[in-house]
Amino acid sequence: MTNVGFIGLGAMGAPMAWNLDDAGFDLVVYNRTTDREQPFAEAGVSVADSPKHLTERVDVVCLIVSDGDAVQAVLERDLGILAGLDEETTVVQMSTIGYAETMAAAELVEEAGARFVDAPVSGTVGPAREGTLVGLASGPEGVVEEVRPVLEAMCDPVVHCGEVGQGTNMKLFINLLLGDAMGAFAEALVFGKANGLGVDDMLEVVENGALDCPLFEGKGALIADRDFDPRFPVDYQHKDLSLALDRAGDLGVPLSQTAAAREAFSAARGSGHGSEDMGAVIKPLEAVTDVTVEDD
Amino acid sequence: MTNVGFIGLGAMGAPMAWNLDDAGFDLVVYNRTTDREQPFAEAGVSVADSPKHLTERVDVVCLIVSDGDAVQAVLERDLGILAGLDEETTVVQMSTIGYAETMAAAELVEEAGARFVDAPVSGTVGPAREGTLVGLASGPEGVVEEVRPVLEAMCDPVVHCGEVGQGTNMKLFINLLLGDAMGAFAEALVFGKANGLGVDDMLEVVENGALDCPLFEGKGALIADRDFDPRFPVDYQHKDLSLALDRAGDLGVPLSQTAAAREAFSAARGSGHGSEDMGAVIKPLEAVTDVTVEDD
Amino acid sequence: MTNVGFIGLGAMGAPMAWNLDDAGFDLVVYNRTTDREQPFAEAGVSVADSPKHLTERVDVVCLIVSDGDAVQAVLERDLGILAGLDEETTVVQMSTIGYAETMAAAELVEEAGARFVDAPVSGTVGPAREGTLVGLASGPEGVVEEVRPVLEAMCDPVVHCGEVGQGTNMKLFINLLLGDAMGAFAEALVFGKANGLGVDDMLEVVENGALDCPLFEGKGALIADRDFDPRFPVDYQHKDLSLALDRAGDLGVPLSQTAAAREAFSAARGSGHGSEDMGAVIKPLEAVTDVTVEDD
Amino acid sequence: MTNVGFIGLGAMGAPMAWNLDDAGFDLVVYNRTTDREQPFAEAGVSVADSPKHLTERVDVVCLIVSDGDAVQAVLERDLGILAGLDEETTVVQMSTIGYAETMAAAELVEEAGARFVDAPVSGTVGPAREGTLVGLASGPEGVVEEVRPVLEAMCDPVVHCGEVGQGTNMKLFINLLLGDAMGAFAEALVFGKANGLGVDDMLEVVENGALDCPLFEGKGALIADRDFDPRFPVDYQHKDLSLALDRAGDLGVPLSQTAAAREAFSAARGSGHGSEDMGAVIKPLEAVTDVTVEDD
Structure with missing residues (x-):
């Protein structure tokens, strides 16, 4: 079983994380404000105190936050994802951000030796709950295939759109x-x-x-x-x-x-x-x- | 059972007429060129030699031809619909024509003492065959309701859009x-x-x-x-x-x-x-x- | 000297007619309502009681009325221009009307054996007063050249745009x-x-x-x-x-x-x-x- | 007489600088590549070896370069304008750049204690030669008035568009x-x-x-x-x-x-x-x- 981390428990992120939990993944969650973490903690899901610590504990880090600046912050700040990465980790970036921002995030992750999947989703809160978001995954074929089971817990279908940037x-x-x-x-x-x-x-x-x-x-x-x-x-x-x-x-x-x-x-x-x-x-x-x- | 006439056996009209026949209406057909009438004759459907003679034999005349000029011709020429109308007849105009042309056709029919329904259809040949065109019927409530069974043999649903002109x-x-x-x-x-x-x-x-x-x-x-x-x-x-x-x-x-x-x-x-x-x-x-x- | 008739003494037409008078043409005017003719009569300009009678007295009939229907009326009604035309007459149509209306007017005039110039003008009341409208003349070269002095009394420049219809x-x-x-x-x-x-x-x-x-x-x-x-x-x-x-x-x-x-x-x-x-x-x-x- | 510096001797800038020279200002010029400075040197105009040294010698620094990045470079690099500014200097930024870039440049100059005029020009090489560019000056009334004689050597008219940013x-x-x-x-x-x-x-x-x-x-x-x-x-x-x-x-x-x-x-x-x-x-x-x- 894969260990999966999920960062960003907003209107979209929370139901997506619950779907990961329901699918049986060993889940760790993190949110910038702790109130959104509470229901997960109560249900027995692990909660990390920083993106760095979350990243250190999992193989796949999913990330859905508000915009490009928030993605950058979660990656780069002191206790950010980058600080916790190793070569076994795959970062699945699911926020809707610009093309240049996507490419910049990919570069940061890959420079740290880890792997990056660009995977925004199409759909609103309803499909997020039902696990029927359209997953717009992009990145190297092998990497996308490895995280496909994770994506399929949240999305149906998952469309592989090409190399990094094409999901965006x-x-x-x-x-x-x-x-x-x-x-x-x-x-x-x-x-x-x-x-x-x-x-x-x-x-x-x-x-x-x-x-x-x-x-x-x-x-x-x-x-x-x-x-x-x-x-x-x-x-x-x-x-x-x-x-x-x-x-x-x-x-x-x-x-x-x-x-x-x-x-x-x-x-x-x-x-x-x-x-x-x-x-x-x-x-x-x-x-x-x-x-x-x-x-x- | 209602006697129904159908004028215009083109790509749309022919399957619509067959659906009327299948629905059990006592059908009379007419087409400007006789080759399109042939399959109907072979199947035992009555064929009229003019719009006038067709109109004289039925209660409801359905009409679907190429454009406003064709509608005018079918109505007004020597052996046209107007020549065969009486007060019991309802003309159901289903061709796609302009608003002014619709209103002019309605006026001609009503001056002749008969009733007029403006009922273009939305959909292509597939729905015409399957009887699932969207019927855009307009005219007085009572008149539209009287011809509804005829329309429902060809259309599903039939939407009553208001007074004459609103179907158009x-x-x-x-x-x-x-x-x-x-x-x-x-x-x-x-x-x-x-x-x-x-x-x-x-x-x-x-x-x-x-x-x-x-x-x-x-x-x-x-x-x-x-x-x-x-x-x-x-x-x-x-x-x-x-x-x-x-x-x-x-x-x-x-x-x-x-x-x-x-x-x-x-x-x-x-x-x-x-x-x-x-x-x-x-x-x-x-x-x-x-x-x-x-x-x- | 050319005898010139001018039909339509509206906001544009009146100053254009005065410019013809100032240029020394032997002028006859006509307007559907007589109040607009009054100042011309007072200044000693001839006033005709119908387009027909005006046309009979001149070589060139200029015409600027409100729209295509008005042009048609002035040409075709009982005492209209067509009734007064002979082969020596040139009709200069200066109203802004549609292309099809221009071609129809030209056909009527030419069937009557006379000549037609399509010559709408560009400009507003100011240039109409100053004689600096842009004349958009079209028709056979020879005919346009013959009426050029008339047009130049009202317009500067006069552009020959091609055959009839191109002015429009x-x-x-x-x-x-x-x-x-x-x-x-x-x-x-x-x-x-x-x-x-x-x-x-x-x-x-x-x-x-x-x-x-x-x-x-x-x-x-x-x-x-x-x-x-x-x-x-x-x-x-x-x-x-x-x-x-x-x-x-x-x-x-x-x-x-x-x-x-x-x-x-x-x-x-x-x-x-x-x-x-x-x-x-x-x-x-x-x-x-x-x-x-x-x-x- | 005012000492004026001019940075950027391109297709627009060179004729603008010549007009300053013709108007009798005590001119110092600078261009990133020295070939564009050569004609000025030959005509006896002073040439500075950096924006800093130019700025130290004049009261008013005019600047017209290719884009926002070039403006930033000319201001901020080691021997840039900022390094030579004092409280008596006014920087007149004439390049066409974005609103945010204009505001950023103004802030840098004002933080250094000097004054900033946002003054892009409208017009092409012809008006640049003839001194008939439209000067779109903005900044505090008093400052714009002080540099107006400089602008008027290059522009006619000079329009005061409001506070800094409104020229842009x-x-x-x-x-x-x-x-x-x-x-x-x-x-x-x-x-x-x-x-x-x-x-x-x-x-x-x-x-x-x-x-x-x-x-x-x-x-x-x-x-x-x-x-x-x-x-x-x-x-x-x-x-x-x-x-x-x-x-x-x-x-x-x-x-x-x-x-x-x-x-x-x-x-x-x-x-x-x-x-x-x-x-x-x-x-x-x-x-x-x-x-x-x-x-x-």
């Missing part, structure tokens, strides 16, 4: 498409409402056709209910579209729809909805058109 | 969203490929996430196979997006993503791919970026 | 560019204001650089003064951009910036500013960003 | 508008050409109307001549639009036309024209439409 690129790819789809859905709903169509009717038509998908079903119901509590907020979607457009600009790939989508999320930020759920991208459109997409 | 508007709504989604998918795939991601990997990630839907599954596989045989060609999608944008402009609803999508389809037309399947919207993007989204 | 296309070209430039200017001004820049400073920088032009100088001052009295209203600019995009779509020319500009004008319409000056395209942007571009 | 923001504002205008011009020209209009005719119409400006006159002639030698290359314009969109995104200002323009420049990069003049933004549009905008 795949995350940009899917979030670009999500942002575009959300923005287009908002335009379509406002268009339909301005034409006098009923919201329920529009959603029924979408759900019975070629675009039947969880995003439109879920966000359609939330918008109709005027529920904009943040699952994935406008600000995050705006940031991901910006990262994708920056990278596309570097590569000379013109993305005019995606660019229009980004500006729609920018409008939502400008009008004060940045911290609401991504469905709030519809609000500036509603304001200019003077309609509200809500249950009839 | 709903068709614009869903085709707007389809066009936007197709254009966004093309951008995402070219972005991913330019980053070195594998096509199969991208499709697997899409199919296991919040955007899992028949459109992306179907068009993704076709693009990867470089199969651009027309199911729904670029020219048609371009036309539907243009109709939607015209109507949005009339209403003052700004649709910047949809506008960008329309220009992407315009680029596909300009570079000679107008008669290929809508997936060919990816080709100008591939050309400018010098990548091809195909199986690895 | 040139008008679309220049109005497309005007709409794009206006929309871009609005974006830049809101961007600058949101950054805390002064409006006067921004205008000074524009006027001293590579973009120094009458449009930015004029509209910049009006926006800063919050003066949105219609010179060229949002609705007209929206219509011209729509015409250009329709034609571009037919030709397969993708115009993504122009498409974005059209949606910006659409937003201005949707938020109730359609009849204000085109500078009001800035208002929805200001609303979403919560800034006002006005004198400091 | 004004540069983004004007380059955003330039990029949008260039992209729109490209769309209009391809649209016109696809309609069969002559390039010379289009340019004549533009130059006689509300959009008559140096940009369209200059770039129009270059495009017609197929001259894409870099004055201001596609890559630079792409970068400036990206900087502006990033800042707009931070502020929640949606800029959909500007976003479309950026993607047009991205397409030019993707198809291999990044180092050509910004007019090459027209090339991907020409390719997709199969027309060439060139002299007839």
Whole structure:
């Protein structure tokens, strides 16, 4: 049995760690604030007092924290992961961070003689609980295969996307498409409402056709209910579209729809909805058109 | 049992008529060219020699022809539907035509003392065969309910969208969203490929996430196979997006993503791919970026 | 000396007719409502009681009315131009109308044995008064040269754009560019204001650089003064951009910036500013960003 | 008389320094490579062997180098400006750099007890020679006024844009508008050409109307001549639009036309024209439409 460490017990990380525990791995957890560790301690899971000490006790270190700066801190600070690494350790970085940040983290880990897997996940808290996140794993074939059982405790499927960095690129790819789809859905709903169509009717038509998908079903119901509590907020979607457009600009790939989508999320930020759920991208459109997409 | 007439035995109309026959309706068919009537005659279905004579023999006349001009011709010519109408007849117009054309057809039918249902369908040949088209019915509640059994022989579900004209508007709504989604998918795939991601990997990630839907599954596989045989060609999608944008402009609803999508389809037309399947919207993007989204 | 008839004494037409009078042409005028004819009558200019009678008395008939329907009416009604034409007459159509309408008008005139020049003008009331409109003349070389002295009394320069229809296309070209430039200017001004820049400073920088032009100088001052009295209203600019995009779509020319500009004008319409000056395209942007571009 | 130092004798900097010399300032120059200093030495202008030694000899240090990294190097390296500063010195930073870089440079200079003016310029080599650059000066009123005579030797006008950072923001504002205008011009020209209009005719119409400006006159002639030698290359314009969109995104200002323009420049990069003049933004549009905008 593999010893697995898990760092970052937030909204996503905690259910992922529980899934590792359920799968029978010998688990050690760590979180920057101890309150998030408490339920694990109570359930008999080992808790480490620093990333360094966690790393010293396991073969595989999984890591999911808020952003690139947090990844850097967990790796590099005095009692950080790097301080506890040896050649047997594999670091599985699962946070959503930029491409350059991923490459920098990989370099640090590999310079320390250990192995690095870039493995962000696609999905929200629901799939995190159910173990059905899409794992976007990248790194050398052999290393990814070794940690596959660990990933499969949290993800289904696990897609091997290529060498280190490609998991991060795949995350940009899917979030670009999500942002575009959300923005287009908002335009379509406002268009339909301005034409006098009923919201329920529009959603029924979408759900019975070629675009039947969880995003439109879920966000359609939330918008109709005027529920904009943040699952994935406008600000995050705006940031991901910006990262994708920056990278596309570097590569000379013109993305005019995606660019229009980004500006729609920018409008939502400008009008004060940045911290609401991504469905709030519809609000500036509603304001200019003077309609509200809500249950009839 | 209701006597039902069906006019227009094309790629969509023929399987729809067979479904009416299978459902046990007393069916009379008509097509402008007699070769399409032949299989029906051989199976014992009545064939009329004109829309007028068909109309005289039935209670409900279903109609699905190529465009607004064809609808007008079938209604108004010497042996057209109008010549055979009486007050007991309901005309169910299922072709995809413009809003103004729908309203004009309704006026002609109602002036003749008969009843009109605006009922375009969403879906392609597959759902037409399986009877799972989405029926976008509109007209007075009572009239739509009377013909519902007829529609349900061809469609599942049948959505009552409101008064006459709203079925047509709903068709614009869903085709707007389809066009936007197709254009966004093309951008995402070219972005991913330019980053070195594998096509199969991208499709697997899409199919296991919040955007899992028949459109992306179907068009993704076709693009990867470089199969651009027309199911729904670029020219048609371009036309539907243009109709939607015209109507949005009339209403003052700004649709910047949809506008960008329309220009992407315009680029596909300009570079000679107008008669290929809508997936060919990816080709100008591939050309400018010098990548091809195909199986690895 | 040429006898010249002038039909349409509106805001543009009246100063154009005065310029013909000043240039010494033997002038006959006609307007649908007689109040606009009064000043001409008082100044000793001949007034005709119908387009037919005007046409019978002159060699060249100039025509500038509100839209394609008005052109058709002036040509075709009982006492219309067509009723008075002979083979010596040249009709110079100067209204801004669609390409198909231009071609239809040309056909009617030429079927009647007379000659047709398509000559819309670019410019507003100021240049109309000063005789510095840009004349966008098209038609057979010889015919255009014959009427050039007439056009030069109203326009400077007169550009011969090609065969009939190309004057109309040139008008679309220049109005497309005007709409794009206006929309871009609005974006830049809101961007600058949101950054805390002064409006006067921004205008000074524009006027001293590579973009120094009458449009930015004029509209910049009006926006800063919050003066949105219609010179060229949002609705007209929206219509011209729509015409250009329709034609571009037919030709397969993708115009993504122009498409974005059209949606910006659409937003201005949707938020109730359609009849204000085109500078009001800035208002929805200001609303979403919560800034006002006005004198400091 | 003020002693003035000038660092950075490139294509822009050299003529700017000559104008300072012509205006009678007691000038000291420095360039990283000595070949650019040679003409100044031959003309009797003092040459310093480091930014430090230059700074020690003057009251005002003007600086125009390639980018933010170069500014940082000139300030901070061993024999850099900071090493030579005293409380009497004013540093006038004229390079085009990012907002954060400007603020960082200002902080370094002010921490050293000296004064900082943020003063990028708008204009190309021609205005640099003629002393008609637009000076976008920002900083405390008194400090800007003190160095105004120095700026006026190189610029006409000098616009005081506000506190430090606003000069940099004004540069983004004007380059955003330039990029949008260039992209729109490209769309209009391809649209016109696809309609069969002559390039010379289009340019004549533009130059006689509300959009008559140096940009369209200059770039129009270059495009017609197929001259894409870099004055201001596609890559630079792409970068400036990206900087502006990033800042707009931070502020929640949606800029959909500007976003479309950026993607047009991205397409030019993707198809291999990044180092050509910004007019090459027209090339991907020409390719997709199969027309060439060139002299007839």
